[in-house]
Amino acid sequence: MTAQIIDGNALARQIRAEVAHQTAALQARGVAPALAILLVGDDPASQVYTRHKVNDSTETGLRATLERHPVSMPQAQLLARIEALNHDPAVHGILVQLPLPRHMDASKVIEAIAPAKDVDGFHVASAGALMVGRPGFWPCTPYGCMKMLDSIGYDLQGKHAVVIGRSNIVGKPMALMLLAKNATVTICHSATRDLKAMTLQADVIVAAVGKRNMLTADMVKPGAVVIDVGMNRNDEGKLCGDVDFEAVRQIAGWITPVPGGVGPMTRAMLLVNTLAAAERAADASR
Ligand code: NDP
Numbered sequence: 034m035t036a037q038i039i040d041g042n043a044l045a046r047q048i049r050a051e052v053a054h055q056t057a058a059l060q061a062r063g064v065a066p067a068l069a070i071l072l073v074g075d076d077p078a079s080q081v082y083t084r085h086k087v088n089d090s091t092e093t094g095l096r097a098t099l100e101r102h103p104v105s106m107p108q109a110q111l112l113a114r115i116e117a118l119n120h121d122p123a124v125h126g127i128l129v130q131l132p133l134p135r136h137m138d139a140s141k142v143i144e145a146i147a148p149a150k151d152v153d154g155f156h157v158a159s160a161g162a163l164m165v166g167r168p169g170f171w172p173c174t175p176y177g178c179m180k181m182l183d184s185i186g187y188d189l190q191g192k193h194a195v196v197i198g199r200s201n202i203v204g205k206p207m208a209l210m211l212l213a214k215n216a217t218v219t220i221c222h223s224a225t226r227d228l229k230a231m232t233l234q235a236d237v238i239v240a241a242v243g244k245r246n247m248l249t250a251d252m253v254k255p256g257a258v259v260i261d262v263g264m265n266r267n268d269e270g271k272l273c274g275d276v277d278f279e280a281v282r283q284i285a286g287w288i289t290p291v292p293g294g295v296g297p298m299t300r301a302m303l304l305v306n307t308l309a310a311a312e313r314a315a316d317a318s319r
Contacts (some may be wrong), residue, residue: 036285045297056094066311074104084247090251119147125311126152175207177298189214198241240275250280
């Protein structure tokens, strides 16, 4: 059996079209959804990511501004800028591009963002809301993975999901989202004793490690759904995931490719969160 591909590009395109439609509807009510992106320093990858975020927003009708600040910016100045944006009613979402320069405390900076504008979903209040099942912003990458499972009509009820990776932005929130859908969830990490024994039991595997080919075909149960979050480079410098794609696709039931899988979905979910922030602000001010 060869796995069916979950096409992140196609699904992201569909989501962007829905966001564009709803953004137009909100604009007709006099609210222009807006995202403020703050970039500190000149990290080349961050420059590419922030440019994509602005372009994606603009293409869907969201207003996005990119503020660039020098690497020498004092943290207090960044916190003051965030505070001003927190109080600006024309701004619905605030995103501080990570990583920040070494002299800054990323947790302190992220926690300066008003939770109602935390469209990256990294604020501790957003994490807490996800944990207790209250409304809040979900981190874009695991949220995008959930949309991918939705898109194939996959019912997680009673299924065994194995998440490899326990970061605050991918692994842990992913596990909570799967749990909220009544999956039985196992979280694996670098100290897990027998990873293969875990993954072989899984109906769903989410690989979020950052190591090329760390999930091989002998670790996958026939028919399992395999979601590859990893972003690595192969020997030719091409983007690849954590999964040995060609071999695993012969075993799995569904699989996400890299590129063209979770990456575009992560970008799309930022737009979804920004629109949601604007809708909530509009509803609150009625
Ligand atoms: P982190 O480095 O923060 O976390 C990696 C996790 O993998 C850790 O929990 C670590 O365990 C675990 N790990 C490391 N080695 C092993 C191993 N041999 N076996 C099992 N677990 C292991 O990374 P992120 O969560 O931020 O990102 C993970 C990957 O996803 C990266 O490749 C990143 O580039 C990619 N990514 C992709 C996105 C997208 O849009 N497609 C968005 C965000 C991330 P421990 O905690 O014990 O150290």
